[in-house]
Amino acid sequence: RVHIGGKVVRDAALRVDMNRDRIVVDGDAVVAERKVxxxxxxxxxxxxxxxxxxxxxxxxxxxxxxxxxxxxxxxxxxxxxxxxxxxxxxxxxxxxxxxxxSHLPKTYHVQVATVPDETLLDRLRAGVTLDDEILTANAIELLRSGGRTAWLEIVLDEGKNRHIRRLLAAHGIEVKRLIRIAIGSLPLGNLAKGTxxxxxxxxxxxxx
CATH class of the missing domain: 3.30.70.580 (Pseudouridine synthase I, catalytic domain, N-terminal subdomain)
Incomplete structure (x- = not known):
């Protein structure tokens, strides 16, 4: 009934590689789904x-x-x-x-409802411990500020639940927008929102 690489297989737990192994079931070849x-x-x-x-x-x-x-x-x-x-x-x-x-870095641009000075930025860079969980960032930099808000660039190589929001909230900082602009070396670029x-x-x- 099932042939893999020309051999009859009866072990239902056998692992196969759809990209390498030729699989035939009842005479019909099984074609791997295209990767997207x-x-x-x-x-x-x-x-x-x-x-x-x-x-x-x-x-x-x-x-x-x-x-x-x-x-x-x-x-x-x-x-x-x-x-x-x-x-x-x-x-x-x-x-x-x-x-x-993998420690794959992810880069975010974050608009916050405060303009942090260097002392506050250093405290953010030092990280916090919340509920026995350590929240840190690889890098935190001030991109620009205007009025009562500022934009930060934050790089993480891990992704704990609501990581950035919790880290900032621990220092009384409200997040107004949070945008992931890169994964590793892959940038978001000019891809239109919602596409x-x-x-x-x-x-x-x-x-x-």
Whole structure:
């Protein structure tokens, strides 16, 4: 019934590589689903789940009209956050990027409702411990300020739940906008908000 590489297989637990092994079931070849790698500029106010019990808008609305197999987000951006989100049907690729051991940096531009001086920036860089969880950043820099707000650039190589918001809130800093502008060396660029496109081979190479 099942042949892999020309040999009959009866072990249902046998691991196969769909990109390498020729698999035939009852005489019909099983073809691997094409791999899809997308970048999406997530708008504020949508969630990254497929089906939301609260009937909120999801990122999948941004994919309507595209001829795609089922794809999943690589990691998350919370509802109030914006910017670069990867989506794929390649679980190996997704797991590699999400593995904490990869230390893949992610860069954010964050608008805050205060203008931090260097002393406050140093306190942010030192990190905080909340509920036995250490929250730190690889880098925090002041990009610009005006009036009562400022923009910070924050780089993380880990992604704890609401990491940046909790780190800033611990110092009494309100987040007004949070935009992910890069994953590793892959920039969001000028991709329009709420739209998605396929990654190029060169862009995939930037992600290793």
């Amino acid at each position: 790698y997308l970048m999406l500029n997530k708008p504020r106010g949508v969630v990254t789940t497929r089906d939301d019990p609260q009937q909120r808008d999801t990122v999948y609305a941004c994919l309507e009209g595209l001829d795609l197999p089922y794809v999943s987000p690589v990691g998350r951006l919370d509802k109030a956050s914006e910017g670069l989100l990867l989506m794929t049907n390649d679980t190996r690729f997704a797991n590699r990027l999400m593995d904490p051991a 998605a496109r396929h990654l190029t081979a060169q862009e995939l190479a930037l992600l290793g």
